Amino acid sequence: MGKRQDNRDEKRKLIVDSARRLMQARATSDFSMRTLADVAGVSSATPYSLFGSKQAVIAAVMDTDFDNFTSALSAKPVIGLDIFFHMVDITVELFAANPGYYKKGALAIQAASDKALASHFGLPRHGLLRDFVRDAIQRGDINHRINADSFALTLGHQFYGWIQAWANGDIKLDDLSNRAKYGMSMALAAAATADVRDALMVQLLNFQDALPEAGAMAAIQTTAAMTTSANKKTTTNLSNNNSVKEALG
Amino acid sequence: MGKRQDNRDEKRKLIVDSARRLMQARATSDFSMRTLADVAGVSSATPYSLFGSKQAVIAAVMDTDFDNFTSALSAKPVIGLDIFFHMVDITVELFAANPGYYKKGALAIQAASDKALASHFGLPRHGLLRDFVRDAIQRGDINHRINADSFALTLGHQFYGWIQAWANGDIKLDDLSNRAKYGMSMALAAAATADVRDALMVQLLNFQDALPEAGAMAAIQTTAAMTTSANKKTTTNLSNNNSVKEALG
DNA sequence: AGCCTTATTGAAACGCGTCTTAATTTAACT
DNA sequence: AGTTAAATTAAGACGCGTTTCAATAAGGCT
Secondary structure, eight states: OHHHHHHHHHHHHHHHHHHHHHHHOTTOOOOOHHHHHHHHTSOTTHHHHHTSSHHHHHHHHHHHHHHHHHHHHHHSOOOTTHHHHHHHHHHHHHHHHSHHHHHHHHHHHHTOSSHHHHHHHHHHHHHHHHHHHHHHHHHTSBOTTSOHHHHHHHHHHHHHHHHHHHHTTSSOHHHHHHHHHHHHHHHHHHHBOHHHHHHHHHHHHHHHHHSOOHHHHHHHHHHHHHOOSOOOOSOOOOOOHHHHHHHHO | OHHHHHHHHHHHHHHHHHHHHHHHOTTOOOOOHHHHHHHHTSOTTHHHHHTSSHHHHHHHHHHHHHHHHHHHHHHSOOOTTHHHHHHHHHHHHHHHHSHHHHHHHHHHHHTOSSHHHHHHHHHHHHHHHHHHHHHHHHHTSBOTTSOHHHHHHHHHHHHHHHHHHHHTTSSOHHHHHHHHHHHHHHHHHHHBOHHHHHHHHHHHHHHHHHSOOHHHHHHHHHHHHHOOSOOOOSOOOOOOHHHHHHHHO
16 A cells, blocks of 8 residues: 555545535536636646546546445335335435535536446446346346346436436426336336236326426427527626635635 | 528528538547538638537537438338337437437537437427327327326437437447337337237347346446546547548538 | 655646627618 | 618637646655
8 A cells, every 4th residue: 555545545535525515515517627626725637647537536426425325225124116216216315405416426427428437327326226126036026037137227227317317407306206216117017027017007107197298398398499599698607616615615 | 581591591501511511520529610610611600600509500410310310210111019119220220321420419419508409309209209109009009098298208218318328339339229129118018008018028028138238338337437547648639620621621 | 865756736738619809791771 | 872780700718628748746665
């Protein structure tokens, strides 16, 4: 190990912590590497030397956050297939407690040109999901001819997509919850054994009723999309880095 | 209409055409507004005056492309639920014929901070999908208690997600096809009436067999993600705008 | 202790998307 | 035709993520 590595690790922690505080700071959608370096009290070249990119920094922040998820998940014992819906609930709760933070995280992951980073967000969750699917197969809730890996990937992929939609501001948190559960109950209903399929279909219809009119959403987006010209000459130059820096000391 | 509007429309077409050619040009991943303006022979401010943003330009390009999709789709008559898988096939064929072009398009849409733009890619397709779902419900292939809008949205959302994964370089075109069809057959199997469910489950298992090991993919991503430091000091400064401009005249 | 290697710094630079501004061209109207 | 309103231009600027590079600091080693 040696002192060299220790300092490196220390500075990594410092930067990740600063990044988290910066991401959690409200009223500012900007989170630039220059302000990060400033807040962390390091040179603007250091985060690049230690992480390589902005997305890698955010990925590191999100990594440390995975513990929150698993501990919240296991806080309450859940039986049967409900664990899948429970995962959605926990996620939504975390998002609700810190929306801006998770939005920035999700958007940064989404924008990741570096493929490896997307996995930081998805991979541990995939592992969890796959284990739950395996359990369900062993219990006999899910058809044994279903491949746990592929099924978990589809489940997680779908969930992840709705998270992105939420981070983009396309849907509300409630919709994220309902759409994710709707999709999950649909996939589960297909994969489930006959015994539990009916119950899943009932749930599916419940989630469907809770969903907003897709037509309404589409209509809103259409009219917005029709304004093809540049109508936003409103000078959105309100970003004020100094206020953030000072607030974080 | 008047000449003023005519000129405006003409210049819009000019820019959209130039943008398409630029996006189709291989060997260059860069497609900057400055080169676009250069190639189109207009000032770099004009695209902004006419479209508002880079994503709006790309959205306009993709808009004109939707006709390709629908005409290719209706070229061959398809019966029953196969239309959903046919949509995947057509999409994949188009993508295969012009990968770089569609990748850039999908990535630009993905990165759209302007929410309205994402709908340019998804909305017409949603309308198509919803109509197909409605047809299937009327035929009795899909349970009449399923809401066509919500179901179509889930179907399209899932497909869209795999497209993004492909555009990001996470999966190959073949996998895009199989994963999309796997997800579709899963959703359809849940929503389908009893008569067709079994056939869908058979298809589902076929697609599942065609899928690569999710574990393998995950492993690759993990090892890549482990290289947290900046290992890519390879000076990726090979972008040469001039060559593109000259190639396009 | 002194030397050597490695990490960090500061500052500048690049290319990007985008916006601004003043000047110029162009269409519309009287 | 001349005036007015609008679109287009050129040029520069801003902030961003990222990279480069010489100078400096700091740990490792003998």
